[in-house]
Amino acid sequence: MSFPRQLTSVQSISLSELCQQYGTPLYVYDGEIIRRQVARLQEAFSGLDMHIKYACKANTNLAIMRLLRSLGVGVDVVSMGELHMAAQAGYGPGEITFTPSGVPFEEVKEAVEAGAVVNVDSLALLEWFGETYGSEKPCLIRLKPNVAAGGNIKIMTGHRDSKFGISVDLLDKILEIVERYSLKIIGLHQHTGSDIKEASAFLQASEVIFEAARHFPDLQIIDLGGGFKVAYKPDDEVTDMAHLGAEISKGFQKFCQSYGRNLQLWFEPGKFLVSESGYLLVQATVVKEDPARTFVHVDSGLNHLIRPMMYGSYHHILNVSNPEGNPSTYNVVGYICETDTFATDRTMPEVRPGDLLAFLNAGAYGFTMSSNYNARFRPAEVLIDQEKAALIRRRETMDDLLRSQLDLA
Numbered sequence: 001m002s003f004p005r006q007l008t009s010v011q012s013i014s015l016s017e018l019c020q021q022y023g024t025p026l027y028v029y030d031g032e033i034i035r036r037q038v039a040r041l042q043e044a045f046s047g048l049d050m051h052i053k054y055a056c057k058a059n060t061n062l063a064i065m066r067l068l069r070s071l072g073v074g075v076d077v078v079s080m081g082e083l084h085m086a087a088q089a090g091y092g093p094g095e096i097t098f099t100p101s102g103v104p105f106e107e108v109k110e111a112v113e114a115g116a117v118v119n120v121d122s123l124a125l126l127e128w129f130g131e132t133y134g135s136e137k138p139c140l141i142r143l144k145p146n147v148a149a150g151g152n153i154k155i156m157t158g159h160r161d162s163k164f165g166i167s168v169d170l171l172d173k174i175l176e177i178v179e180r181y182s183l184k185i186i187g188l189h190q191h192t193g194s195d196i197k198e199a200s201a202f203l204q205a206s207e208v209i210f211e212a213a214r215h216f217p218d219l220q221i222i223d224l225g226g227g228f229k230v231a232y233k234p235d236d237e238v239t240d241m242a243h244l245g246a247e248i249s250k251g252f253q254k255f256c257q258s259y260g261r262n263l264q265l266w267f268e269p270g271k272f273l274v275s276e277s278g279y280l281l282v283q284a285t286v287v288k289e290d291p292a293r294t295f296v297h298v299d300s301g302l303n304h305l306i307r308p309m310m311y312g313s314y315h316h317i318l319n320v321s322n323p324e325g326n327p328s329t330y331n332v333v334g335y336i337c338e339t340d341t342f343a344t345d346r347t348m349p350e351v352r353p354g355d356l357l358a359f360l361n362a363g364a365y366g367f368t369m370s371s372n373y374n375a376r377f378r379p380a381e382v383l384i385d386q387e388k389a390a391l392i393r394r395r396e397t398m399d400d401l402l403r404s405q406l407d408l409a
């Protein structure tokens, strides 16, 4: 399937009818695209014992997690909140990995007690893990490979100055702690960043991990993280999964041979699995012909989709109501009382007040990063799968906004 140039329906469900039924803004997900992405990844690594652990911070809707689980995909969580949501979606303890980032050790303890396997991300946590569990509980170690990869500096996580993981330069210290507590290290992990399109970045980081792996005799798993890039624009370059799969598989098989045993290869993508499946549907409210430029205001904002303002990320916008309109150039802006720009100088079919617009690539880091800023309700969500649309989250109400406030009046 190619990048959509027009969009009026998903599977056979009309988007304007969905919006009439559930209102706007509305998150809509296409289950077929999630199935396609899982299949792509599985096919690319079909020669290996490859396991996918969905990085669910991308989208924690229970229906999405249930769908992924039904496709044989495990889950990677970063908090106890996510762990509980994954459990609610049917994930058993053996299927959950916990990849914390400097969290209180109490939280790690809770995760271990819930049966999750932990990616240890600091020497301090490794020391605590040793003191607390010794050889009793196996764990993985998250290494920082000192490889700069990813779409921009804000979403890189494996470079030298990143806070994530334990630097491979500290391998001696790691080994000393492992030995002192007879820790059972069953896996090495790395995650170098997001929007990585070059296979070379993965290969470079994997070489660092393979090299370190020689020092750990009990390994069962090499986890190469997530971060595969998807298409944001027509003709955008993406991670060539078949090429990446072939290249990594070659390196991995060679590594397993020299290690002396076949290990499992894990990936934990978020974006790759769900980004393209999601659309944020909004309505154009006001078209403002300012002398400087023309603004399209929509009934949503950075409270519902913060990626453009947070990372400068690009979301393609399709005019669902007027796909054949004459092209015109707009700044598309939200209704939040802050600078709230979705798109600058964007040429698209003429937008008229009331038109329905679709933001693409809204399936990952869309709803999960949304907020109630400006006391706005978060949108409803709909999953379309096997030609059926299901409401998978209702729109919020005033009661939701007031629920945790203690009104002492």
Ligand SMILES: *Cc1c(COP(=O)(O)O)cnc(C)c1O
Pocket (backbone or CB within 6 Å): 055, 057, 058, 076, 078, 099, 191, 193, 194, 195, 225, 226, 227, 228, 268, 269, 270, 271, 272, 364
């Ligand atoms: C966020 C995250 C991922 C997923 O990144 P994507 O770019 O969405 O694939 C994977 N692993 C870890 C540890 C993460 O924090």
